[in-house]
Amino acid sequence: MKILVFVKQVPDTDDVKLDPKTGNLRREGVKSMLNPLDANAVEEALRLKAKHGGTVCAISMGPPQSMDALKKALGMGCDEAYLLSDRAFGGADTLATSYTLAKAAEKIGDYDLLLFGKHAVDGDTAQTGPATAAQLGIPQVTLASSVEVEDGWVTCNRILGTDVQRVRAKLPAAITVCGDINKPRYATPINIMKAQKKPKYTWTAADLGADTACTGMKGSPSATKRVVEPPKREGKAVYFGGEAADAAKALADALEADHLI
Amino acid sequence: MFKLDTEHLELQASFKEFAENEVKPLAKEIDETERFPIETVKKMAEMGMMGLPIPEELGGAGVDQIGYVLAVEELAKVCATTSIILSAHTSLCCWPIMKFGTEEQKAKYLAPLAAGEKLGAFALTEPSAGTDASMQKSTAVLDGDHYVLNGSKIFITNASAADVFIVFAMTDKEQGTRGISAFILERGLEGFSISKPENKMGLRASATCELIFDNVKVPKENLLGQEGKGFKIAMATLDGGRIGVAAQAVGIAQGAIDEAVKYVNQRVQFGRTISRFQNTQFTLADMQTKTDAARLLVWRAAAAEQNGEPYTHLAAMAKLYAAETASYVTNRAVQLFGGYGYTKDYPVERMMRDAKVTEIYEGTSEVQKMVISGWMGVK
Numbered sequence: 001m002k003i004l005v006f007v008k009q010v011p012d013t014d015d016v017k018l019d020p021k022t023g024n025l026r027r028e029g030v031k032s033m034l035n036p037l038d039a040n041a042v043e044e045a046l047r048l049k050a051k052h053g054g055t056v057c058a059i060s061m062g063p064p065q066s067m068d069a070l071k072k073a074l075g076m077g078c079d080e081a082y083l084l085s086d087r088a089f090g091g092a093d094t095l096a097t098s099y100t101l102a103k104a105a106e107k108i109g110d111y112d113l114l115l116f117g118k119h120a121v122d123g124d125t126a127q128t129g130p131a132t133a134a135q136l137g138i139p140q141v142t143l144a145s146s147v148e149v150e151d152g153w154v155t156c157n158r159i160l161g162t163d164v165q166r167v168r169a170k171l172p173a174a175i176t177v178c179g180d181i182n183k184p185r186y187a188t189p190i191n192i193m194k195a196q197k198k199p200k201y202t203w204t205a206a207d208l209g210a211d212t213a214c215t216g217m218k219g220s221p222s223a224t225k226r227v228v229e230p231p232k233r234e235g236k237a238v239y240f241g242g243e244a245a246d247a248a249k250a251l252a253d254a255l256e257a258d259h260l261i
Numbered sequence: 262m263f264k265l266d267t268e269h270l271e272l273q274a275s276f277k278e279f280a281e282n283e284v285k286p287l288a289k290e291i292d293e294t295e296r297f298p299i300e301t302v303k304k305m306a307e308m309g310m311m312g313l314p315i316p317e318e319l320g321g322a323g324v325d326q327i328g329y330v331l332a333v334e335e336l337a338k339v340c341a342t343t344s345i346i347l348s349a350h351t352s353l354c355c356w357p358i359m360k361f362g363t364e365e366q367k368a369k370y371l372a373p374l375a376a377g378e379k380l381g382a383f384a385l386t387e388p389s390a391g392t393d394a395s396m397q398k399s400t401a402v403l404d405g406d407h408y409v410l411n412g413s414k415i416f417i418t419n420a421s422a423a424d425v426f427i428v429f430a431m432t433d434k435e436q437g438t439r440g441i442s443a444f445i446l447e448r449g450l451e452g453f454s455i456s457k458p459e460n461k462m463g464l465r466a467s468a469t470c471e472l473i474f475d476n477v478k479v480p481k482e483n484l485l486g487q488e489g490k491g492f493k494i495a496m497a498t499l500d501g502g503r504i505g506v507a508a509q510a511v512g513i514a515q516g517a518i519d520e521a522v523k524y525v526n527q528r529v530q531f532g533r534t535i536s537r538f539q540n541t542q543f544t545l546a547d548m549q550t551k552t553d554a555a556r557l558l559v560w561r562a563a564a565a566e567q568n569g570e571p572y573t574h575l576a577a578m579a580k581l582y583a584a585e586t587a588s589y590v591t592n593r594a595v596q597l598f599g600g601y602g603y604t605k606d607y608p609v610e611r612m613m614r615d616a617k618v619t620e621i622y623e624g625t626s627e628v629q630k631m632v633i634s635g636w637m638g639v640k
Contacts (some may be wrong), residue, residue, distance in 0.1 A: 071267075071271055072271075072274075075271060075275060186275055186278060186279050187271065187274075187275040188275070188308050188309045188322075189272055189275070189308070189309050189313055189322040189324050189328065189332075190309045190317070190322045190323065192268065192271045192272050192275060193268070193322065193323055193324060195271070196267075196268050
């Protein structure tokens with residue numbers, strides 16, 4: 001089985017600040033990390049490989065430093081890394097990104113399963129996985145909290161609020177996974193050592209045979225005009241005293257009054 | 262060797278992530294309760310950290326010495342106890358078997374140790390043989406196909422949880438240090454008992470115990486190296502162990518600095534954060550400079566060992582300086598925290614207690630000075 005897992009290098013969320021003048025993310029000096037939900041996707045890919053055999057290819061689109069996210073994926077145990085890096089890919093929205101990722105999937109070829117994190121913590125759109133499936137014309141399952149593969153079909157549990165929906169799709173298919181699907185493993189020393197010798201490819205728009213009118217800013221019908229920080233919420237503490245039963249009633253009344261229950 | 266390469270940076274990042282997520286949350290609790298963190302040992306085994314510098318074909322991870330000291334430092338930043346569990350196991354138990362063991366000993370003991378299925382310990386110190394390790398009173402007498410071991414060992418790290426022990430004993434008292442031999446002992450041998458852990462100032466969860474040997478029958482094939490070569494084996498093992506302890510000391514110091522920087526940037530006195538005061542700035546600058554210098558000494562010693570160059574004096578310098586730095590830095594960190602630093606609400610008091618022993622074990626600072634001046638030709 002060939003699994004393609006798509007990963008993104010994102011700013012460390014503990015470290016992110018907005019520039020108060022421009023409203024843009026301040027990226028200088030901000031540490032980067034593998035998007036946490038993509039680590040779940042990598043973990044799921046490796047578990048499926050352990051069960052069914054095959055190859056796991058990690059793919060990322062971004063500037064050269066995005067190779068760090070791919071190296072993390074290799075250190076966790078992925079077999080091959082593909083960095084899609086070209087100035088023509090810069091400024092892409094989810095449509096242009098999905099076009100580029102789909103071109104890479106086609107070039108790698110023979111894939112059975114595409115795995116994505118549900119969303120990236122920086123853009124938070126949750127569109128790239130589904131859009132890539134649409135570009136490739138393959139079935140998609142979003143919000144998966146379990147993934148099982150059998151006889152050319154993939155079966156997933158989908159988390160929908162308080163309900164779980166069980167669906168199946170014919171392979172090849174694309175899945176986006178939730179955070180509670182698994183606990184991502186660490187990059188182990190032995191895999192980090194091996195990762196140094198694993199295949200790492202960097203592909204440009206030309207390598208992909210991509211139409212640059214469809215990539216990057218040119219291929220993006222949407223653009224970010226402005227980023228604003230949501231107003232800070234004032235926290236306040238209310239103490240309900242007295243007997244436990246009275247305090248519980250007072251708390252319930254207060255929550256009800258605020259339409260919270 | 263002033264900058265880590267990509268591979269080392271990736272290893273470091275992984276060790277840091279593991280230490281922050283799995284080790285740091287337990288540090289306070291195990292210090293207070295003196296509970297040996299066996300679950301962390303299992304996690305380190307799953308991660309493949311229990312045989313880092315052991316070649317893959319012998320069951321280890323095949324990481325070089327620099328990679329190994331990075332692991333010890335990252336663990337020590339958040340929990341010095343956990344770092345010495347790893348370091349004693351790796352440097353003092355796995356290493357001598359790798360270096361001096363027979364193929365059979367490597368297969369039987371090193372492979373499961375490096376895989377983390379078994380935990381190792383090293384037993385040289387006795388009540389009257391501390392810095393003067395030549396004064397071994399434990400004896401091992403050959404009797405047919407086994408040695409009969411009698412005596413005791415004190416201050417043995419990992420003891421209550423360990424499965425495999427490197428133990429030194431006199432096989433020929435007439436020969437002095439050339440009469441000392443090394444043995445591999447398994448836990449559970451008849452007559453081999455382990456006391457309750459010592460109640461220590463720092464590293465309170467590292468299970469430091471006394472070992473007692475009462476006519477313990479040790480199979481002849483468990484002699485490590487040749488008879489009479491035990492002292493050399495012990496000294497060679499401690500050379501490497503000192504690099505581990507030096508890395509631990511650097512980690513403790515850096516951990517204290519990291520905590521202090523966070524604290525001074527938010528603690529307000531006289532209407533401003535205390536980070537704005539020059540005393541704070543200069544103190545932290547000194548702390549970081551010394552710690553960086555110590556780290557470079559550690560890397561130099563580790564690189565020399567990796568390259569097969571003489572490193573006894575380099576290990577001694579690294580340990581001497583790193584240990585003194587750890588004590589200085591943690592002491593200053595407590596001072597920057599003021600009264601809060603003296604409480605158990607913040608980790609710097611623990612770090613200060615943990616730092617002290619790096620000046621004492623695996624060769625005191627005074628021993629390191631003897632080694633260094635001896636290497637300099639000072640007689």
